[in-house]
Amino acid sequence: MPGTPPELPIVVLDALMPTAQRLVLNRRGSMVWEVESHRGHYAVKIGYPIQATADWPAQPWTALAPAREGAVLYRLGFHDFAYGEWDGGTWNFQPWREGLDLYRMWEPCRDPESRIEPDPSVALGCVEALAELHAKGWAHGDVQPAHFIIGPDRTHLIDLALASGGRVPEGYDFPFHGCLVHYEAPEIARSVLATGVAEPTREADIYALGAALLISATGWRAVDYPDDAPRPVQRKAVADGKRRPVKVRGELGQLIEAMLSHAPEDRPTIYEVGKALS
Secondary structure, three states: OOOOOOOOOHHHHHHHOEEEEEEEEEEOOEEEEEEEEOOEEEEEEEEOOEOOOOOOOOEHHHHOHHHHHHHHHHHOOOOOOEEEEEOOEEEEEEEOOOOEEHHHHOHHHHOOOOOOOOOHHHHHHHHHHHHHHHHOOOEOOOOOHHHEEEOOOOEEEOOOOOOEOOOOOHHHOOOEOOOOHHHOOHHHHHHHHHHOOEOOOHHHHHHHHHHHHHHHHHOOOOEOOOOOOOHHHHHHHHHHOOEOOOOOOHHHHHHHHHHOOOOHHHOOOHHHHHHHHO
8 A cells, every 4th residue: 555654663663662563454544553562562553644546535634643643642641652753644652452342342232143232331331431531621523333442441432533622733733524424423414515624522422422332232323325325425314314213222222312313402411321321
């Protein structure tokens, strides 16, 4: 893939001096490595610009995402991380979070032969992780099942590159162009369709969490559109509110229904969701 580093940039190797390293993810504009060193166990993120293709426009912002996340981590008072630049973009490293993501955690619930119900305590762990961010005045902007890591002691909310709520150095900042459409709130989808950009909000995070819980529990997206639909078509379906029924039993299903309310003001706050689950 053009622009991707064949290995960890030298500046990261110098900082961590890995004893073991494993490429975990290599997708458009982003690489994630699991690195062990005498210093500790880390996730290393490498960003580079996406070149234009026949199907996709160029995306230079992906090169800045790791450093922007590093700046957000600094603002939030995190420890044991670093970020900087390499020849092709930016990087950060932060503690590795051990555990299963929400989608994998609830995989047994999606088996049609299974009678296993989604565990409300897992949902509550996700709520508490998001509540911690909201309490600091930030919105995540990219809530999705893969970003909740359910560990042995607590649930971690990761991937803060799109978070909004405080000052980010101008050289690393970029506009918010929406997130994975499966989890976009209608108001975010409308704004992106109209202007190309949007503003992450805590109300949109609530919608995204509801959509994440729903797809993890049932395998179904919150909004009905063809799997191969172009992004503008997906966003129009979200903006128009073409929701599927929430087929999750009990109080969790009622909560998800409320979280997926079309109007932001009709959604519960993260604290109300947590109170209902606990």
